[in-house]
Amino acid sequence: MLEIRFHGRGGQGAVTSAELLAQAAIKEGKYARAFPSFGPERRGAPVSAFCRLDEKPINLRTVIKNPHVVVVLDPSLYEVVDVTGGLRERGHLVINTSKDPRAFFSGNLGGLAAVNASLIAQEILKRPITNTVMLGALVRMLPLVELESLAQALEERFNEKIAQKNIQALKRSYQETLILTPEDHVEREGKGESGEAGDARITGEKDRDYSWKELPPGCIVEPGSTRKNLTGDWRSRYPLLNRERCIKCGLCWIYCPDASLIRKGDGFYGVDLNYCKGCGICARECPAGAILMEKELEG
Amino acid sequence: MGKTRGMEVSIAAAEAVKQADVDVISAYPITPQTHIVEKLSEFVANGQLEAEYVTVESEHSAMSLCIGSQAAGARTFTSTSSQGLALMSELVPIASALRLPMVIYLVNRSLSAPLSIWNDHSDVMSIRDSGCIQLFVKDGQEVYDHLFIAYRAAEKQEVLLPVIVNLDGFLLSHTFEPVEVMEEERIRQYLPPYRPLYTLNPDKPITMGAFAPPSLFTEAKKAHDETLKASHPYLEKAWEEWAVISGRRYRPVEEFNARGAETIMITMGSLSETAREGVKILREKGQNIGLLELRQWRPFPQEEFRQGVKGVRRLVVIDRAVSPGSTGGPVASEICSALYGMEDQPSLENYVAGLGGRDVTVEDFLNMAAPPSREKKYAFSIHGAR
Ligand code: SF4
Numbered sequence: 073m074l075e076i077r078f079h080g081r082g083g084q085g086a087v088t089s090a091e092l093l094a095q096a097a098i099k100e101g102k103y104a105r106a107f108p109s110f111g112p113e114r115r116g117a118p119v120s121a122f123c124r125l126d127e128k129p130i131n132l133r134t135v136i137k138n139p140h141v142v143v144v145l146d147p148s149l150y151e152v153v154d155v156t157g158g159l160r161e162r163g164h165l166v167i168n169t170s171k172d173p174r175a176f177f178s179g180n181l182g183g184l185a186a187v188n189a190s191l192i193a194q195e196i197l198k199r200p201i202t203n204t205v206m207l208g209a210l211v212r213m214l215p216l217v218e219l220e221s222l223a224q225a226l227e228e229r230f231n232e233k234i235a236q237k238n239i240q241a242l243k244r245s246y247q248e249t250l251i252l253t254p255e256d257h258v259e260r261e262g263k264g265e266s267g268e269a270g271d272a273r274i275t276g277e278k279d280r281d282y283s284w285k286e287l288p289p290g291c292i293v294e295p296g297s298t299r300k301n302l303t304g305d306w307r308s309r310y311p312l313l314n315r316e317r318c319i320k321c322g323l324c325w326i327y328c329p330d331a332s333l334i335r336k337g338d339g340f341y342g343v344d345l346n347y348c349k350g351c352g353i354c355a356r357e358c359p360a361g362a363i364l365m366e367k368e369l370e371g
Numbered sequence: 372m373g374k375t376r377g378m379e380v381s382i383a384a385a386e387a388v389k390q391a392d393v394d395v396i397s398a399y400p401i402t403p404q405t406h407i408v409e410k411l412s413e414f415v416a417n418g419q420l421e422a423e424y425v426t427v428e429s430e431h432s433a434m435s436l437c438i439g440s441q442a443a444g445a446r447t448f449t450s451t452s453s454q455g456l457a458l459m460s461e462l463v464p465i466a467s468a469l470r471l472p473m474v475i476y477l478v479n480r481s482l483s484a485p486l487s488i489w490n491d492h493s494d495v496m497s498i499r500d501s502g503c504i505q506l507f508v509k510d511g512q513e514v515y516d517h518l519f520i521a522y523r524a525a526e527k528q529e530v531l532l533p534v535i536v537n538l539d540g541f542l543l544s545h546t547f548e549p550v551e552v553m554e555e556e557r558i559r560q561y562l563p564p565y566r567p568l569y570t571l572n573p574d575k576p577i578t579m580g581a582f583a584p585p586s587l588f589t590e591a592k593k594a595h596d597e598t599l600k601a602s603h604p605y606l607e608k609a610w611e612e613w614a615v616i617s618g619r620r621y622r623p624v625e626e627f628n629a630r631g632a633e634t635i636m637i638t639m640g641s642l643s644e645t646a647r648e649g650v651k652i653l654r655e656k657g658q659n660i661g662l663l664e665l666r667q668w669r670p671f672p673q674e675e676f677r678q679g680v681k682g683v684r685r686l687v688v689i690d691r692a693v694s695p696g697s698t699g700g701p702v703a704s705e706i707c708s709a710l711y712g713m714e715d716q717p718s719l720e721n722y723v724a725g726l727g728g729r730d731v732t733v734e735d736f737l738n739m740a741a742p743p744s745r746e747k748k749y750a751f752s753i754h755g756a757r
């Protein structure tokens with residue numbers, strides 16, 4: 073059995089990736105299961121999805137802790153999520169990047185596939201949805217299913233026009249994917265800077281594993297818990313304030329649902345990126361057009 | 372034979388409701404049931420399913436509406452989870468006592484508090500005594516198949532009881548997997564149109580839900596209890612007939628490597644799948660162990676159960692709900708009572724596992740099934756609680 077984990081942001085189609093891969097395998101008479109990380113979904117928040125593939129019927133309904141393959145749909149995630157956490161020794165990593173993929177290779181990877189999926193998605197689909205694009209890169213490195221089966225799965229799932237665009241994106245990414253193997257990596261070993269992608273920082277402090285005896289009656293939560301629980305990593309866009317235009321009216325401060333705008337001594341406003349979720353309400357309400365929503369950048 | 376496709380299990384459930392030609396659907400969306408009812412409202416809106424889809428402001432109203440529509444002779448479906456069921460629960464015993472054979476897909480989720488949207492069986496256990504038929508399924512195919520099986524058994528004039536089909540929230544509802552969708556024609560053969568015994572009809576007025584004085588209430592309850600117990604052979608029959616058209620044979624108690632086993636694990640719902648993997652590993656290591664999967668929770672299949680545990684030395688019962696203040700989980704308590712008076716009673720270890728979405732791994736099953744260091748006749752613990 074092969075286990076795959078997809079990382080994306082809510083709305084980018086990580087779950088669809090996993091389901092398309094499963095559907096393609098089922099079409100080929102194989103067995104497959106795909107599922108999301110169970111829980112609330114928020115547009116823009118980091119999400120993961122999973123897929124199990126096998127030649128035999130699958131009998132597991134458990135979380136995938138040690139995937140053989142990790143696929144990362146969004147370059148901004150390397151900073152906020154430990155994407156390679158739990159990845160098996162000699163496991164495979166598939167990434168979306170515009171940078172030199174060699175920076176993402178770490179010693180214990182069995183292979184790395186890199187493609188500029190955001191660019192392909194933008195050019196062909198006209199939207200930053202990279203799910204099908206990443207599948208092209210995945211099957212280029214590991215021939216888990218035929219490209220044709222994926223194309224069929226796309227045709228069933230979407231209407232003709234969207235399906236054809238996605239198939240085009242899938243094929244282009246298959247062509248443009250760069251594969252790095254441990255052998256390629258050896259030459260660069262001296263640099264010693266590899267593996268950065270895996271050691272990503274996680275915002276917020278992890279919940280402590282309380283024992284039942286330690287829980288307060290009724291499981292009350294003491295005030296101030298948000299100090300530890302940084303929610304800024306849900307964001308896929310951030311507000312950029314232009315001081316030249318700002319008239320210091322404070323409307324952004326009034327409307328921000330997360331109290332993430334902070335008035336500074338000089339009357340201008342700044343954004344607390346530990347909590348700003350990138351909802352864009354401030355930009356919409358600003359009467360002076362002083363706020364622009366910018367995409368989170370890679371790295 | 373039908374066609375095997377990959378689909379989300381919730382969508383498979385909705386697909387089945389569509390094929391069963393249900394007349395009325397009323398539900399209030401709640402995680403993790405949402406995908407089922409969203410898909411159904413889409414089917415109705417697109418004209419793919421000719422049915423009334425009634426949007427309501429709460430589960431209490433949804434069940435009230437279902438009672439009314441079923442009483443008027445319409446094949447009725449609803450689905451809910453957790454607090455949704457709790458809100459509905461005032462009316463569930465009424466649906467069963469009025470003998471209204473609706474089908475309820477309960478996408479199991481834990482009851483608050485603390486607030487949890489994840490899976491366990493605390494919701495269904497809160498209405499254990501509601502007088503409905505209660506079944507558990509373990510994979511997407513069973514979810515799909517049981518919609519037809521449930522109506523087939525429920526609508527028999529000798530039964531006429533609501534059927535609650537329990538499917539684990541997220542673990543089943545949100546998983547995409549292969550499901551064989553049957554040809555419409557086969558379904559039509561298997562599930563003829565619903566012919567109610569009585570209906571609410573202004574031309575032929577009757578009263579449903581009338582008052583019962585102390586001189587009658589006991590008899591009403593006795594009749595209900597007897598009817599629920601007597602539904603057992605009709606469920607068997609519905610499963611048998613389903614096997615003829617689908618090739619898939621279901622039983623009230625499913626056995627896996629259970630014949631002649633010294634130790635038997637007992638599970639309900641989707642835990643059974645992972646448990647099978649555990650049993651396989653232990654068998655390879657030489658432990659004489661098997662698995663019983665309890666599919667039919669109400670009416671409790673006493674005879675099949677006793678047959679299944681005959682000659683067994685040790686039972687390991689896995690519950691997915693706590694019965695606070697009790698001596699064990701609800702399934703274990705039921706089993707203790709089923710074993711009472713049996714010769715050569717096995718010892719029983721009861722574990723509560725998988726609460727509020729906690730993963731139950733193959734490893735967990737290996738640990739729970741491992742022979743105890745000191746053998747006791749009865750033991751209970753909440754597995755993995757720190
Ligand atoms: S984007 Fe939303 S959360 Fe962030 S500062 Fe603006 S209003 Fe607040």
Ligand code: SF4
Nearest residue numbers: 318319321322324358
């Ligand atoms: S709403 Fe716009 S103009 Fe007003 S304070 Fe905020 S940034 Fe400045």
